[in-house]
Amino acid sequence: MSSNNKLLNIFREGTVKNNPVFFQLIGLCPVLAITISVKNAFVMGIAFTLVITFSNFIISLFKKLISAQTKLIIYLIVISVFVSIVDMLLKVYLPTVSRSLGVFVPLIAVNCIIISRLDNFAIKKNAFLSMVDGISMGVGFSIALIVVAFVRMILGTGTIFGYNIFGSNYKPVLLMLSPAGAFFTFGMILALIQWIVNKKEAK
Amino acid sequence: MLAKLFIVALSAIFIENVVFVKLLGVFPIFDEHKRIKTLFNMGAYVALVMVLSSSFMFLVNKFLIMRFNLTYLRIIIFVLIIVITMKLLDILLMKLLTKIHNALKNYFPYVITNCAVLGIAIIIIDRGLSFFETIAYSFFSAVGFTLALILILSIKEKLQFCSVPKAFEGAPILFIAIALLAMAFMGFSGIKFPV
Numbered sequence: 001m002s003s004n005n006k007l008l009n010i011f012r013e014g015t016v017k018n019n020p021v022f023f024q025l026i027g028l029c030p031v032l033a034i035t036i037s038v039k040n041a042f043v044m045g046i047a048f049t050l051v052i053t054f055s056n057f058i059i060s061l062f063k064k065l066i067s068a069q070t071k072l073i074i075y076l077i078v079i080s081v082f083v084s085i086v087d088m089l090l091k092v093y094l095p096t097v098s099r100s101l102g103v104f105v106p107l108i109a110v111n112c113i114i115i116s117r118l119d120n121f122a123i124k125k126n127a128f129l130s131m132v133d134g135i136s137m138g139v140g141f142s143i144a145l146i147v148v149a150f151v152r153m154i155l156g157t158g159t160i161f162g163y164n165i166f167g168s169n170y171k172p173v174l175l176m177l178s179p180a181g182a183f184f185t186f187g188m189i190l191a192l193i194q195w196i197v198n199k200k201e202a203k
Numbered sequence: 204m205l206a207k208l209f210i211v212a213l214s215a216i217f218i219e220n221v222v223f224v225k226l227l228g229v230f231p232i233f234d235e236h237k238r239i240k241t242l243f244n245m246g247a248y249v250a251l252v253m254v255l256s257s258s259f260m261f262l263v264n265k266f267l268i269m270r271f272n273l274t275y276l277r278i279i280i281f282v283l284i285i286v287i288t289m290k291l292l293d294i295l296l297m298k299l300l301t302k303i304h305n306a307l308k309n310y311f312p313y314v315i316t317n318c319a320v321l322g323i324a325i326i327i328i329d330r331g332l333s334f335f336e337t338i339a340y341s342f343f344s345a346v347g348f349t350l351a352l353i354l355i356l357s358i359k360e361k362l363q364f365c366s367v368p369k370a371f372e373g374a375p376i377l378f379i380a381i382a383l384l385a386m387a388f389m390g391f392s393g394i395k396f397p398v
Contacts, residue, residue: 025374028229072315073286076282077283083278084278103322106278106325107321110315110316110317178386178389179226179385182226182385183378183382187382191368195370
């Protein structure tokens with residue numbers, strides 16, 4: 001029972017309570033750059049989750065062999081091996097999505113969320129817990145990506161999955177698909193979260 | 204030659220600004236203890252790392268990866284090149300310029316996990332620029348990066364004296380300010396050069 005609770009706690013920590021994107025504000029480059037469509041965001045989230053889960057697992061398996069001086073290099077090598085695998089899989093099975101994600105798939109290799117999780121969690125805990133932590137962080141990151149992409153896509157194109165929500169008279173706000181729209185959407189979402197947190201604290 | 208340099212500089216600093224247009228390397232702005240003066244140090248360091256690592260990558264890409272058809276190892280090799288470049292710089296600075304090394308020591312983790320260094324290098328290689336253009340483009344990208352950080356930091360300092368709604372305090376209002384800046388940088392995207 002207690003171990004179950006612990007797992008649930010780790011999962012809640014990564015996805016909601018301590019969401020890497022919304023509360024720690026790290027690893028923002030992909031969140032702002034590739035969230036033009038929900039499909040891209042979804043694929044990116046899956047790729048990220050796979051990479052962080054497996055690298056957490058590998059690092060926590062070999063934690064006794066890693067010395068303090070070389071640990072950063074070892075982290076980066078392990079991460080970039082998995083990023084290469086994911087990159088190749090995407091290129092074969094989803095070539096169009098891979099092309100529109102572009103440089104941001106290789107950039108998972110230097111994502112600060114993964115490095116900070118490896119350094120703060122995987123190097124200290126056992127392999128199973130590290131995998132759960134990786135999945136929770138990945139899901140939290142994917143939720144952030146999908147939320148931002150959802151807002152930008154609805155306002156920027158007026159359609160979601162082919163449905164026209166605002167009717168045919170709606171003129172899409174093209175600004176939302178540009179970098180400025182990304183910053184604006186993200187700022188607004190952060191403000192909403194802060195508002196909710198403030199309300200909860202006031203209660 | 205000079206005209207080309209000018210074009211590369213203009214496009215790397217303004218038209219394709221790393222932070223506002225390419226959305227790479229956004230996060231160091233949230234570090235609390237940043238002054239504009241220390242940002243110049245950081246910018247110089249980023250420029251050094253970017254130029255060195257992207258020229259190494261250019262050479263490795265041309266003479267190793269392309270020749271032996273090792274494209275599948277690209278990401279690993281590039282990440283390793285960045286780490287090795289930074290370690291070498293670290294050792295060199297520590298031996299030669301101890302004072303500067305002490306000032307820069309805190310930035311190492313920022314630069315290594317910054318998407319801008321790897322991202323710019325991959326963009327340069329995918330575009331197939333020449334060696335001269337690689338050096339110029341990476342240098343001016345770092346200049347654009349520093350410019351963006353300075354702009355954002357000065358806005359952040361002014362924001363401390365404004366009274367914003369409670370929900371917007373801190374990061375949200377900063378992001379909206381950055382959105383306005385990015386909108387201003389969109390104006391540059393109309394500039395086209397005769398190639």
